[in-house]
Amino acid sequence: MGERQLVVGAAIVRGARVLAARRTTPAAAAGRYELPGGKVEPGELPSAALEREIVEELDCEIEVTTWLAGTSPISDILELRIAVARLVAGEPEPHEHDRLIWVGADELDGPDGPDWMDADRPFLPELAHVLRAAATAQRRAVLFDEDDAAAVLRRLRADGYDAELERERLAGEDDDEDHPWAVLTDAPGFIVEMLVDEHDGWLDEDAGAPAPPPVAPLDLPTAPRRIKRPGAGS
Numbered sequence: 436m437g438e439r440q441l442v443v444g445a446a447i448v449r450g451a452r453v454l455a456a457r458r459t460t461p462a463a464a465a466g467r468y469e470l471p472g473g474k475v476e477p478g479e480l481p482s483a484a485l486e487r488e489i490v491e492e493l494d495c496e497i498e499v500t501t502w503l504a505g506t507s508p509i510s511d512i513l514e515l516r517i518a519v520a521r522l523v524a525g526e527p528e529p530h531e532h533d534r535l536i537w538v539g540a541d542e543l544d545g546p547d548g549p550d551w552m553d554a555d556r557p558f559l560p561e562l563a564h565v566l567r568a569a570a571t572a573q574r575r576a577v578l579f580d581e582d583d584a585a586a587v588l589r590r591l592r593a594d595g596y597d598a599e600l601e602r603e604r605l606a607g608e609d610d611d612e613d614h615p616w617a618v619l620t621d622a623p624g625f626i627v628e629m630l631v632d633e634h635d636g637w638l639d640e641d642a643g644a645p646a647p648p649p650v651a652p653l654d655l656p657t658a659p660r661r662i663k664r665p666g667a668g669s
């Protein structure tokens with residue numbers, strides 16, 4: 436049997452979420468989610484094929500960051516590789532899919548998660564890892580005013596950073612008016628600080644703090660330790 440033709444899919448990561456796209460064809464795949472992309476044409480580089488497919492399917496531009504490990508068989512004649520990518524221009528709009536959703540690490544592979552195409556499933560553990568790493572690298576700018584939040588969001592995106600808006604509940608506050616807005620971003624701290632100064636907000640220093648490293652198993656003695664006391668008999 437000859438080599439399988441390569442299909443490439445893009446794990447487009449923004450904030451700490453990945454874009455999943457719902458297929459409409461063929462009938463057997465309709466309603467199932469994939470990472471948007473398509474077949475690599477003869478003589479084409481996989482990353483160039485992926486960037487081309489994303490313009491065709493989602494009308495936006497991406498840049499490949501890295502490739503996930505391995506390939507996954509789709510059929511006797513097709514195999515799948517997945518690249519992690521970031522948006523560099525435009526907002527994804529579905530032209531061939533009927534639904535786009537942004538999925539976080541915790542929903543990626545759960546019972547409530549997307550009904551992925553079979554060939555995509557082997558990539559999910561590594562993808563969840565990528566999303567968790569993205570979450571810890573994020574900073575949170577907190578703003579009281581929606582317009583300020585929108586302005587910060589626009590500035591960060593215009594400067595090429597990932598930025599996502601979320602509504603933040605202040606601990607201990609119940610009044611809806613007091614719920615500030617948060618912008619999650621991968622921009623460096625000094626940029627975020629400059630923007631929150633300009634827009635009357637603050638940088639949430641605790642956000643994105645890396646999880647503590649796993650505690651190494653203690654080397655516990657398996658038998659009671661004999662304590663040597665001076666003068667105790669030998």
Ligand SMILES: Nc1nc2c([nH]c(=O)n2[C@H]2C[C@H](O)[C@@H](COP(=O)(O)OP(=O)(O)OP(=O)(O)O)O2)c(=O)[nH]1
Pocket residue numbers: 442443444464468469470471472473474475509513515552553554555
């Ligand atoms: N793009 C993409 N295709 C996938 C994924 N998982 C998966 O099984 N497939 C399958 C579905 C299709 O059988 C095949 C890709 O076909 P396609 O129809 O998306 O590719 P294409 O746009 O280049 O197709 P064509 O109509 O031009 O031939 O790979 C995935 O995550 N992304």
